[in-house]
Amino acid sequence: MVFEEKMILNGEPEDEEAEEEEEDMVDPLDVVREKCVQAEHCVHTRAILEDCEARVGSKSETAEDCTEELFDFLHARDHCVAHKVFHSVK
Numbered sequence: 001m002v003f004e005e006k007m008i009l010n011g012e013p014e015d016e017e018a019e020e021e022e023e024d025m026v027d028p029l030d031v032v033r034e035k036c037v038q039a040e041h042c043v044h045t046r047a048i049l050e051d052c053e054a055r056v057g058s059k060s061e062t063a064e065d066c067t068e069e070l071f072d073f074l075h076a077r078d079h080c081v082a083h084k085v086f087h088s089v090k
Contacts, residue, residue, distance in 0.1 A: 028088040029081070036080035045073040 036042055052066035 029085055032081050032085045032088060033077060036077050036084065039076075039080050042073065042076045042080060045069070045076045049073045 037046065049066060049069040049072070052064075052069045056062055056064055056066055
């Protein structure tokens with residue numbers, strides 16, 4: 001932001017077309033991840049993770065954490081992503 005302010009103060013022209021192109025770009029990995037999160041197996045592992053988080057959050061003192069459930073969810077999501085992401089990459 002400081003650099004942009006210096007450019008404006010120095011009177012250098014802004015390249016609005018380059019900014020518009022950058023805003024329109026979407027990471028295909030994020031798009032595929034969002035689709036995979038809605039897949040049946042991912043929904044199941046996410047529900048287990050959310051149940052664990054609710055259980056752990058409801059207790060004031062517990063040694064339990066949801067690391068295993070988190071890794072299971074991430075594994076399921078990434079397994080789905082691995083099969084789909086390269087079809088959208090040019």
